[in-house]
Amino acid sequence: MAHRVINFAPGPATLPLAALEEAQRDLVDYRGTGISIVEHSHRGKDYEAVHAETKALLTSLLGIPDDYEILFMQGGARGQFAILPMNLLPAGASADYVITGTWSEKAIEEALIVGRAREAASTYVDGRYTRVPSRDELDLDAGAAYAHITTNNTIFGTQFFDYPDTGSVPLVADMSSDIAWRPLDVSRFGLIYAGAQKNLGVAGITLVIVRKDLVERGRKDIPHIFQYRTLAKEDSLQNTIPTFAVYMMRNVLRWVKEQGGLDAMEARNRRKAEALYGAVDEASEFYRCPVERGSRSVMNAVFRLPSEALEAKFVAEAKAREMVGLKGHRSAGGVRVSMYNAMEPTGVEQLVAFMREFAKANG
Amino acid sequence: MAHRVINFAPGPATLPLAALEEAQRDLVDYRGTGISIVEHSHRGKDYEAVHAETKALLTSLLGIPDDYEILFMQGGARGQFAILPMNLLPAGASADYVITGTWSEKAIEEALIVGRAREAASTYVDGRYTRVPSRDELDLDAGAAYAHITTNNTIFGTQFFDYPDTGSVPLVADMSSDIAWRPLDVSRFGLIYAGAQKNLGVAGITLVIVRKDLVERGRKDIPHIFQYRTLAKEDSLQNTIPTFAVYMMRNVLRWVKEQGGLDAMEARNRRKAEALYGAVDEASEFYRCPVERGSRSVMNAVFRLPSEALEAKFVAEAKAREMVGLKGHRSAGGVRVSMYNAMEPTGVEQLVAFMREFAKANG
Numbered sequence: 001m002a003h004r005v006i007n008f009a010p011g012p013a014t015l016p017l018a019a020l021e022e023a024q025r026d027l028v029d030y031r032g033t034g035i036s037i038v039e040h041s042h043r044g045k046d047y048e049a050v051h052a053e054t055k056a057l058l059t060s061l062l063g064i065p066d067d068y069e070i071l072f073m074q075g076g077a078r079g080q081f082a083i084l085p086m087n088l089l090p091a092g093a094s095a096d097y098v099i100t101g102t103w104s105e106k107a108i109e110e111a112l113i114v115g116r117a118r119e120a121a122s123t124y125v126d127g128r129y130t131r132v133p134s135r136d137e138l139d140l141d142a143g144a145a146y147a148h149i150t151t152n153n154t155i156f157g158t159q160f161f162d163y164p165d166t167g168s169v170p171l172v173a174d175m176s177s178d179i180a181w182r183p184l185d186v187s188r189f190g191l192i193y194a195g196a197q198k199n200l201g202v203a204g205i206t207l208v209i210v211r212k213d214l215v216e217r218g219r220k221d222i223p224h225i226f227q228y229r230t231l232a233k234e235d236s237l238q239n240t241i242p243t244f245a246v247y248m249m250r251n252v253l254r255w256v257k258e259q260g261g262l263d264a265m266e267a268r269n270r271r272k273a274e275a276l277y278g279a280v281d282e283a284s285e286f287y288r289c290p291v292e293r294g295s296r297s298v299m300n301a302v303f304r305l306p307s308e309a310l311e312a313k314f315v316a317e318a319k320a321r322e323m324v325g326l327k328g329h330r331s332a333g334g335v336r337v338s339m340y341n342a343m344e345p346t347g348v349e350q351l352v353a354f355m356r357e358f359a360k361a362n363g
Numbered sequence: 364m365a366h367r368v369i370n371f372a373p374g375p376a377t378l379p380l381a382a383l384e385e386a387q388r389d390l391v392d393y394r395g396t397g398i399s400i401v402e403h404s405h406r407g408k409d410y411e412a413v414h415a416e417t418k419a420l421l422t423s424l425l426g427i428p429d430d431y432e433i434l435f436m437q438g439g440a441r442g443q444f445a446i447l448p449m450n451l452l453p454a455g456a457s458a459d460y461v462i463t464g465t466w467s468e469k470a471i472e473e474a475l476i477v478g479r480a481r482e483a484a485s486t487y488v489d490g491r492y493t494r495v496p497s498r499d500e501l502d503l504d505a506g507a508a509y510a511h512i513t514t515n516n517t518i519f520g521t522q523f524f525d526y527p528d529t530g531s532v533p534l535v536a537d538m539s540s541d542i543a544w545r546p547l548d549v550s551r552f553g554l555i556y557a558g559a560q561k562n563l564g565v566a567g568i569t570l571v572i573v574r575k576d577l578v579e580r581g582r583k584d585i586p587h588i589f590q591y592r593t594l595a596k597e598d599s600l601q602n603t604i605p606t607f608a609v610y611m612m613r614n615v616l617r618w619v620k621e622q623g624g625l626d627a628m629e630a631r632n633r634r635k636a637e638a639l640y641g642a643v644d645e646a647s648e649f650y651r652c653p654v655e656r657g658s659r660s661v662m663n664a665v666f667r668l669p670s671e672a673l674e675a676k677f678v679a680e681a682k683a684r685e686m687v688g689l690k691g692h693r694s695a696g697g698v699r700v701s702m703y704n705a706m707e708p709t710g711v712e713q714l715v716a717f718m719r720e721f722a723k724a725n726g
Binding site for chain 1: 366367370372374375376377378380383384386387390391395398399401403404405407438439441442445449472473476477558560565566567568584585586587588589601602604605606607608611687
């Protein structure tokens with residue numbers, strides 16, 4: 001039995017043990033082929049089967065309609081901050097961005113290098129973000145090329161539960177840190193993108209789900225490698241794809257399916273979040289969550305202790321009990337508990353027991 | 364003992380068994396941390412040590428001078444076909460491209476979307492390339508922003524052994540399929556790039572070695588994520604790096620070092636190539652290498668048999684003897700033998716023995 005700690009890191013993050021053990025078996029001799037999964041050609045039948053299975057699992061688990069393309073790209077969400085406007089922001093047009101944290105700030109920053117963009121809302125107050133905006137706070141441009149949101153904000157611990165209604169303007173979502181946390185109505189979005197390293201696998205692959213008419217509408221005066229149409233046409237195999245990263249996504253999605261799919265993920269994630277925020281609220285004189293209730297992220301819970309010294313002590317004592325990755329982001333401070341799909345509910349229960357004990361001993 | 368075949372595929376390609384076995388050990392519990400190497404944070408000390416060791420190994424093995432940056436990017440060589448001119452081809456300037464095969468054709472195609480570019484030479488004749496140009500065939504523009512070559516051509520089996528002298532014009536080289544095949548004088552180049560999946564590891568990471576003054580000179584009106592300066596400033600950690608791909612590069616480079624470094628690689632590679640081309644030439648009535656002698660690639664040897672039917676039979680019989688990946692590229696036909704650094708000389712010896720036998724039985 002391998003030694004494993006409880007890893008609450010924000011990403012790269014903990015993965016299902018079954019997905020890792022499967023990769024371990026396939027790393028020298030993949031299914032009796034005498035070739036490692038990482039040595040197999042991206043144009044050979046063994047990898048092709050992995051590629052097709054990954055797309056089929058995404059289609060069935062996320063309910064991706066026929067009029068959408070599934071693309072595997074490189075460069076992470078940060079790459080999409082640039083590639084999205086390069087494709088879908090024609091000269092003269094403008095895009096709307098809803099600003100809810102560091103990632104949306106960076107997304108609009110790249111868009112402004114490529115073309116015109118405006119803030120449709122921002123919840124920035126006093127150096128931080130403590131909520132996502134409500135629908136009636138949005139100042140949407142009815143003529144925008146697209147409207148962009150970040151569905152979950154890893155640093156400030158906020159999350160959208162009710163997505164904006166942008167009418168005929170395509171809604172674009174960076175779901176890097178919460179894709180597949182619950183069932184999704186893909187048809188409400190023009191484009192969804194997500195780096196894989198939280199809910200989908202390892203760093204090095206970016207999932208893009210995009211409506212076919214937007215692919216066709218995309219600009220043709222940008223390098224081919226960045227045109228969504230190139231990837232759509234070549235099934236993301238226009239050049240050597242990061243085969244291992246797709247393979248790991250396949251392993252993770254198999255695990256999601258075995259657990260019961262996205263309904264099961266939602267139940268599991270809500271149970272973890274309720275336990276965690278419950279522990280914060282029941283000791284509200286000691287733990288303080290800066291996020292408004294309706295915006296509290298189910299993926300990344302952030303909270304403060306009475307002092308930074310106590311926060312450091314909390315993180316150190318948790319680590320001594322093999323619960324790691326709890327230090328808040330350097331720009332937000334405090335404690336951050338990342339509880340992506342793969343985090344076991346028992347891991348959160350163990351943390352909650354420690355939180356009670358720590359508050360009692362230090363409160 | 365794991366079952367392993369002899370894999371002559373052009374990339375993803377065979378890797379050193381030691382590098383794979385090490386990864387296998389680290390895939391569930393990395394060095395007693397209780398966390399997989401793929402789950403470790405890209406900002407944690409465990410990954411940081413891997414990152415630093417990989418750069419140190421590159422620096423010592425390739426002899427990278429102090430005035431060069433080592434960057435880890437995503438998107439493969441195809442990504443660099445676009446990112447290179449986006450950075451280093453200012454408006455109004457022109458870049459030179461030496462065209463020696465499919466990859467340089469695609470490189471200039473992307474450059475022409477970004478700005479101005481011209482062919483400084485092309486060895487295209489009758490639908491194919493059978494050599495690289497000599498120095499005196501090059502029509503170089505003394506005012507070019509840079510001059511670009513593809514040092515090894517995987518499809519047509521040609522390779523540069525004598526690099527062009529471009530004077531004060533920065534020489535840029537796509538070394539995706541032959542980097543580290545022998546010792547290198549980095550100072551002759553302004554920029555070198557290489558997808559990792561042949562001589563350096565797995566698909567999903569692109570090594571860029573670039574002179575610092577070129578980084579500084581790069582355009583600032585392109586998205587930050589594509590600016591070489593962003594990666595130089597952030598040590599390639601501006602966003603989540605494909606940690607596993609860097610880790611695998613580390614494992615492969617450790618193996619190169621243990622073998623004796625690039626001098627040992629060159630001796631090993633020349634020995635394999637001599638054996639292979641020797642077998643072709645000694646049966647010249649049966650096997651025919653279309654590549655001129657001085658341009659024959661040490662990495663990818665291509666040859667034809669008297670008929671396509673015999674070529675198919677050759678590939679099938681070799682496969683039955685557990686020698687795989689020998690089918691030529693669809694655009695070139697014939698047989699292709701990829702013999703990157705990790706291919707064991709005994710693998711080539713076994714193939715050579717089969718080639719003799721096959722020629723005798725079918726000639």
